[in-house]
Amino acid sequence: MxxxxxxxxxxxxxxxxxxxxxxxxxxxxxxxxxxARAVHRAGDKNIPYWALAKxxxxxxxxxxxxxxxxxxxxxxxxxxxxxxxxxxxLAGHIILVERSVGIRWWAIPNHLADLLTVIAIVTAIALVIxxxxxxxxxxxxxxxxxxxxxxxxxPFASGFLVMHPAINPFPYTATLLTHVMSANLLFILIPLTxxxxxxxxxxxxxxxxxxxxxxxRAGSEVAVLLGKENERI
Amino acid sequence: MSAMEVKTGKYSYYVEAKSQQIADRPRKFLEAFAAILxxxxxxxxxxxxxxxxxKCSRCASSCQLYMTTGDERDIPCRRSNLLLxxxxxxxxxxxxxxxxxxxxxxxxxxxxxxxxxxxxxxxxCRRCKMxxxxxxxxxxxxxxxxxxxxxxxxxxxxxxxxxxEQLEGVGNTSAIPVPALKDTCEFLEEEFxxxxxxxxxxxxxxxxxxxxxxxxxxxxLLEPDTLMGNAAVMHVTGGSWTIGTxxxxxxxxxxxxxxxxxxxxxxxxxxxxRRLRAQKILVGECGHATRSAWFVPTFCGREGPQxxxxxxxxxxxxxxxxxxxxxxxxxxxxxxxxxxxIARSGRITEEPREILRxxxxxxxxxxxxxxxxxxxxxxxxxxxxxEIRAFRTGLMGKKKAEQIRAxxxxxxxxxxxxxKKQLREVCEDNGLADVQVVGLxxxxxxxxxxxxxKPAGENGS
Numbered sequence: 001m002x003x004x005x006x007x008x009x010x011x012x013x014x015x016x017x018x019x020x021x022x023x024x025x026x027x028x029x030x031x032x033x034x035x036a037r038a039v040h041r042a043g044d045k046n047i048p049y050w051a052l053a054k055x056x057x058x059x060x061x062x063x064x065x066x067x068x069x070x071x072x073x074x075x076x077x078x079x080x081x082x083x084x085x086x087x088x089x090l091a092g093h094i095i096l097v098e099r100s101v102g103i104r105w106w107a108i109p110n111h112l113a114d115l116l117t118v119i120a121i122v123t124a125i126a127l128v129i130x131x132x133x134x135x136x137x138x139x140x141x142x143x144x145x146x147x148x149x150x151x152x153x154x155p156f157a158s159g160f161l162v163m164h165p166a167i168n169p170f171p172y173t174a175t176l177l178t179h180v181m182s183a184n185l186l187f188i189l190i191p192l193t194x195x196x197x198x199x200x201x202x203x204x205x206x207x208x209x210x211x212x213x214x215x216x217r218a219g220s221e222v223a224v225l226l227g228k229e230n231e232r233i
Numbered sequence: 234m235s236a237m238e239v240k241t242g243k244y245s246y247y248v249e250a251k252s253q254q255i256a257d258r259p260r261k262f263l264e265a266f267a268a269i270l271x272x273x274x275x276x277x278x279x280x281x282x283x284x285x286x287x288k289c290s291r292c293a294s295s296c297q298l299y300m301t302t303g304d305e306r307d308i309p310c311r312r313s314n315l316l317l318x319x320x321x322x323x324x325x326x327x328x329x330x331x332x333x334x335x336x337x338x339x340x341x342x343x344x345x346x347x348x349x350x351x352x353x354x355x356x357x358c359r360r361c362k363m364x365x366x367x368x369x370x371x372x373x374x375x376x377x378x379x380x381x382x383x384x385x386x387x388x389x390x391x392x393x394x395x396x397x398e399q400l401e402g403v404g405n406t407s408a409i410p411v412p413a414l415k416d417t418c419e420f421l422e423e424e425f426x427x428x429x430x431x432x433x434x435x436x437x438x439x440x441x442x443x444x445x446x447x448x449x450x451x452x453x454l455l456e457p458d459t460l461m462g463n464a465a466v467m468h469v470t471g472g473s474w475t476i477g478t479x480x481x482x483x484x485x486x487x488x489x490x491x492x493x494x495x496x497x498x499x500x501x502x503x504x505x506x507r508r509l510r511a512q513k514i515l516v517g518e519c520g521h522a523t524r525s526a527w528f529v530p531t532f533c534g535r536e537g538p539q540x541x542x543x544x545x546x547x548x549x550x551x552x553x554x555x556x557x558x559x560x561x562x563x564x565x566x567x568x569x570x571x572x573x574x575i576a577r578s579g580r581i582t583e584e585p586r587e588i589l590r591x592x593x594x595x596x597x598x599x600x601x602x603x604x605x606x607x608x609x610x611x612x613x614x615x616x617x618x619x620e621i622r623a624f625r626t627g628l629m630g631k632k633k634a635e636q637i638r639a640x641x642x643x644x645x646x647x648x649x650x651x652x653k654k655q656l657r658e659v660c661e662d663n664g665l666a667d668v669q670v671v672g673l674x675x676x677x678x679x680x681x682x683x684x685x686x687k688p689a690g691e692n693g694s
Binding site: 031034035038041042043044046051055056059062065068069072076134135136137139140141145194196197200201203204205207208210211212213214215216217218219220221222223225226228232233 | 272285288314492496532579
């Protein structure tokens with residue numbers, strides 16, 4: 001078990017982290033390249049960037065959007081805040097990074113980290129329950145839509161138990177292994193699934209606008225490709 | 234929804250018989266899809282939407298159809314997923330590998346029929362985009378899906394016939410020949426003389442005018458008051474304008490089913506502007522005509538003529554004090570309907586309100602409004618499909634009727650030919666028969682002070 005843990009914390013973690021970073025960089029670079037290419041091809045290059053930036057910021061910090069579907073919005077905003085803040089600003093994580101690469105940053109108090117962790121777990125479960133009980137979301141959802149929030153909650157639940165051995169009913173090493181491996185799994189899944197919205201969300205408002213800006217003669221050229229340029233209506 | 238769970242449905246709208254005879258539709262659909270992805274910028278959006286769609290269904294709470302039906306099929310995300318499923322399967326590497334390994338989704342005739350039904354249950358009003366955290370534009374997907382369906386012959390007959398008449402027939406969607414246009418304009422000029430005692434002109438084929446006028450051509454048949462209001466504004470402001478006999482129709486149903494057709498109609502409009510050496514295109518009171526004309530820079534680059542909606546012209550003239558008014562002569566309660574095609578993007582929301590506040594004593598807003606307005610229920614060209622009136626005014630228009638009723642207004646101003654037709658039917662079918670639906674310039678006409686003491690035809694007309 002100890003050897004396995006060393007592997008999980010060592011090469012597997014480094015590989016998963018590299019996959020995450022390179023995967024997200026690839027998404028970001030390709031998406032920006034495709035946006036630039038689309039704008040370059042567009043007949044009308046007048047893109048309302050300021051309005052799009054405003055819309056993007058409104059969704060990145062959705063304070064004004066909470067009133068719509070209040071319960072769901074509160075759940076999802078709390079969920080995102082908790083899962084972003086906790087792992088990055090947890091003192092234990094920062095110490096590990098400092099030991100490894102020699103840099104450190106400001107940490108949140110452990111009791112706040114505990115609170116955020118509980119929020120992450122509770123809201124992840126709540127998201128699944130809300131999805132399963134609301135008629136419209138239930139109709140749309142597949143296995144992955146339920147599994148992903150629970151999978152995101154797993155490193156938080158195991159991490160909480162690692163931090164609180166007194167209430168942990170499982171062996172410490174097994175719990176830590178679960179924590180590290182579930183995080184590794186998430187790192188790999190983020191670039192491959194809809195979780196990639198963590199880097200792509202800032203681009204979607206622009207994408208939805210630029211997609212309406214077609215190249216000049218796009219319609220005529222489609223007609224030629226389809227052999228319909230002389231076809232009667 | 235699993236792609237395998239589709240049900241074959243008969244379309245709710247008429248299609249031409251020849252479209253039923255097209256063979257091998259799935260292959261042709263995919264060929265058209267590949268061609269469109271190659272030549273347009275839709276692929277950019279589809280790639281992001283297919284990857285990120287989280288199906289949180291916030292969009293459902295914004296859709297006036299879903300609010301009324303509560304039917305899962307009317308959730309915007311679910312509808313969009315129909316096309317995204319095809320995209321994922323045939324145009325992404327992951328989808329192709331998955332198909333090789335597990336078989337999975339295959340595009341069939343039945344699936345096309347399902348899309349044909351579903352994508353004409355959406356008016357492409359784009360309200361749901363406002364509530365999507367990921368910014369997914371379901372209206373864009375409806376727009377694209379309809380184009381793809383059109384390439385395999387699935388087009389509502391009402392839209393197809395109108396476009397055919399415009400591009401291959403008389404030259405406009407209402408099949409109004411030039412002599413009839415001239416007769417109508419002369420008749421309206423006589424009306425001005427008889428009713429108001431002023432000599433207002435509808436200039437025809439004037440070369441070098443600043444503006445060339447493109448109303449929804451149906452206004453010449455159905456909305457004379459709107460046209461008279463337009464002409465009155467040009468008269469009192471001394472505007473330089475003309476109507477071109479080569480093309481006098483702002484309607485562009487290509488917007489509703491095919492970018493190929495839309496492009497041809499925009500070129501036709503620009504060609505007429507260039508023939509008469511007009512500097513700017515002045516679009517009448519019509520939402521979709523304005524939005525279509527806003528695509529002039531897309532198709533013609535920066536060299537294309539500037540596009541101005543008539544309300545923008547009028548509001549500016551009013552601000553500059555160039556429209557003499559008798560005052561706030563409209564005393565009945567008035568409310569304003571924001572046409573989706575000009576308001577959703579926020580491009581035209583304040584101009585009509587400025588004008589209405591200047592002429593109405595009791596102007597009230599309906600809620601929600603401006604960019605968050607509810608569609609009239611006949612958007613996306615569905616207003617022209619008479620055979621779905623019960624759907625349009627019942628399921629799609631119910632929330633709009635409630636919105637109008639809540640204002641207590643007896644006059645609804647809708648500066649759009651399609652919205653006006655739809656709202657009149659919505660009012661008729663929802664117990665609001667006493668509500669009058671009019672254009673903005675219809676009301677403004679009543680308030681303009683022509684400076685004539687005694688109308689010439691007052692006693693005789």
